[in-house]
Amino acid sequence: MKKNILIIGAGGVAQVAAVKAAMHNDVLGDINIASRTIEKCQAIIAGILDRKGLKRPGLIAAHALDAMDIEATKALILRTKSQIVLNAGSAFLNMSVLRACVETGAAYIDTAIHEDPSKVCETPPWYGNYEWTHRDECERKGITAVLGAGFDPGVVNAYAALAAQHYFDRIDSIDIIDVNAGSHGRYFATNFDPEINFREFTGTVWSWQRSQWTANAMFEVSRTDDLPVVGTHKTYLTGHDEIHSLSANLGVPDIRFWMGFGEHYINVFTVLKNLGLLSEKPVVTAEGQEIVPLKVVKAVLPDPASLAPDYSGKTFIGNLIKGHRGGAAAEMLIYNICDHEETFAETGSQAISYTAGVPAVAAAMLIAKGEWDCHHMANIEELPPVPFLDLLEVMGLPTRLRDGAGDRSYADEELPARKTARLGAS
Structure with missing residues (x-):
């Protein structure tokens, strides 16, 4: 203890x-x-x-x-x-x-x-x-x-582990989808540290496809999904943390991360990038002052914490998992919906901060x-997912499941017997 x-x-x-x-x-x-x-x-x-x-x-x-x-x-x-x-x-x-x-x-x-x-x-x-x-x-x-x-990384890793241990005989692909369907009412802002946020999107997009790292440009590849509660959204292939551990620990041949962006965000981001204002490399002004453009942009944008009082709408984060179960092709969406106004009322923060x-x-x-006091280094998918997801149910981040049997609450689910899925194509 x-x-x-x-x-x-x-x-x-x-x-x-x-x-x-x-x-x-x-x-x-x-x-x-x-x-x-x-x-x-x-x-x-x-x-x-x-x-x-x-x-x-x-x-x-x-x-x-x-x-x-x-x-x-x-x-x-x-x-x-x-x-x-x-x-x-x-x-x-x-x-x-x-x-x-x-x-x-x-x-x-x-x-x-x-x-x-x-x-x-x-x-x-x-x-x-x-x-x-x-x-x-x-x-x-x-x-x-x-x-x-x-949450991503984190809860989505536990979703992957839950699927591998209880729902699939074989997993062929995991698509992690993150959509913020909320609105903060500002002209332009990021939902967490602008410096970290922009750094995710200014370089090469790395995904895990056909059991190897695959490179794309940001906003090059997109998909459109009809998602529970938040509706139809376009998302873009994006590099993200959890792909790095899931690809090593689960052995699934295709693991991708998709994030939703509005056209306004993409337009402003593109202008800032093309002007060189998202660079982390110092430049010298005409007055001889050395500055980092990205830090200047961070300084003039709203503090992400200041967005919370005006935020409305909901977030969707989930795993679309495909593979085989019982000798037949199977697909399951494991997801969470979080409400900006509810999280602000409880914690004074918006849903992006809440889910993390x-x-x-x-x-x-x-x-x-003591349940996760493992005495070694571990990513979330290497730890028991059930106690984690059970605890989140009572802490404000409930999980839902959608597959051929319908859309239902994880809290009401009687989990299938534990198994170890074969991962990837046979």
């Missing part, structure tokens, strides 16, 4: 994580929130206390921290006696925070693959370039490190209870 959680970050995802951790402090113990700007942490705590959001009386505290400073992070982990560390900040921090956890013995959780600020859309596999280089050390030292515990923050806290609770 592990107790006391340190949440690193003070953006929208960290806010959701803190609110949910407070609701479950009987399991998680002390809650500490750390960021370079302590005032943001204090504001999150004030909101929780105003809502009387602690399940039981307990410690919730704010700290100033530069999480790139490994020694400072180690000192804070030890000072707060935190046995679980959730990196809900930038993906640039992963390796520093992981190192601090390895050296203090704390369990580590993140929600996305590490990124090197100087590189964009690196050649796959990204996990193999960063986190996975520390797998042997985690195993040797018994460190629990759970990678990609948001809630699963990370569920992972922390499973580590605290």
Whole structure:
């Protein structure tokens, strides 16, 4: 059993994580929130206390921290006696925070693959370039490190594991579809850190097809699906974190990620990119000042957290899985619908942050209870999916299933007996 959680970050995802951790402090113990700007942490705590959001009386505290400073992070982990560390900040921090956890013995959780600020859309596999280089050390030292515990990556990985273990005799393809059918009313904004958001889309799109990495340009390949609740949407083939672990761990020959974009977003994005304003490389102005164009764009765009009060509509995220079951071709859609206004009422954040923050806290609770305290490094699909999805049902992210038997709630489902699917064409 592990107790006391340190949440690193003070953006929208960290806010959701803190609110949910407070609701479950009987399991998680002390809650500490750390960021370079302590005032943001204090504001999150004030909101929780105003809502009387602690399940039981307990410690919730704010700290100033530069999480790139490994020694400072180690000192804070030890000072707060935190046995679980959730990196809900930038993906640039992963390796520093992981190192601090390895050296203090704390369990580590993140929600996305590490990124090197100087590189964009690196050649796959990204996990193999960063986190996975520390797998042997985690195993040797018994460190629990759970990678990609948001929604995508995260819950969609658990959906894939659920399908492989209970519903398919053979899986041939997994198409992960992410659509934000909501509206924030701004001329242009990103739903999470603009720097991270744009970096996903300015380089080569990598997907896993025919058991090999396949390169495409952004917005080159699209599909249209009639999706539950949100209706018909066009989505585009996009490179994404979970493809890197699922392709290695499940052996499915075709794994693709599709994200919805409106024409307005594509037009503005294209102009910014063509003007060079999404570059991460420094330029020198006529006045001799060195600036990074992407950071300037980030500075002038709305803070993603500020979008929450005006957001309406819903999100759809799910896996369309095809393969064989009982000797016949089979298809299943495993998905979640999340409502922006409902998540704002509960946590003060919009659904994009909610869908990333809630699963990370569920992972922390499973580590605290011992069910996911695996004492090695693991991606979500390598851990038992059922306790994770069961917990999400009661934490605000219910799962639904759609196949030949109809559209139904996962909570009402009697799972077929566990099996191990053959993966890919025979």
